[in-house]
Amino acid sequence: MKGKTFTEIRVDEKLCEVCDKPLRTEEKVLKTVQINDYNSYSNLLTRQRAHDRVEVDLEEKKIYVYHHDYPGEVHQSCIEKL
Numbered sequence: 001m002k003g004k005t006f007t008e009i010r011v012d013e014k015l016c017e018v019c020d021k022p023l024r025t026e027e028k029v030l031k032t033v034q035i036n037d038y039n040s041y042s043n044l045l046t047r048q049r050a051h052d053r054v055e056v057d058l059e060e061k062k063i064y065v066y067h068h069d070y071p072g073e074v075h076q077s078c079i080e081k082l
């Protein structure tokens with residue numbers, strides 16, 4: 001792996017208060033990241049451990065950084081189960 005440019009995308013997952021599953025997600029392109037060798041790739045992954053979850057799509061050259069958020073909402077179907 002050498003000299004690849006990845007797009008870093010922040011994904012905000014709005015989670016349901018009842019079931020912890022996403023109500024919706026919001027994606028925002030943060031920046032492009034240059035990955036020159038395996039070291040910068042593994043550095044990236046180490047750095048990203050501070051986040052809730054990171055997924056790297058090697059084919060699409062995208063890095064998804066997930067953040068969890070509880071907007072104080074629940075699924076309609078979860079309300080009915082309560």
Ligand SMILES: [Zn+2]
Pocket residue numbers: 016017018019020021074075078
């Ligand atoms: Zn739910």
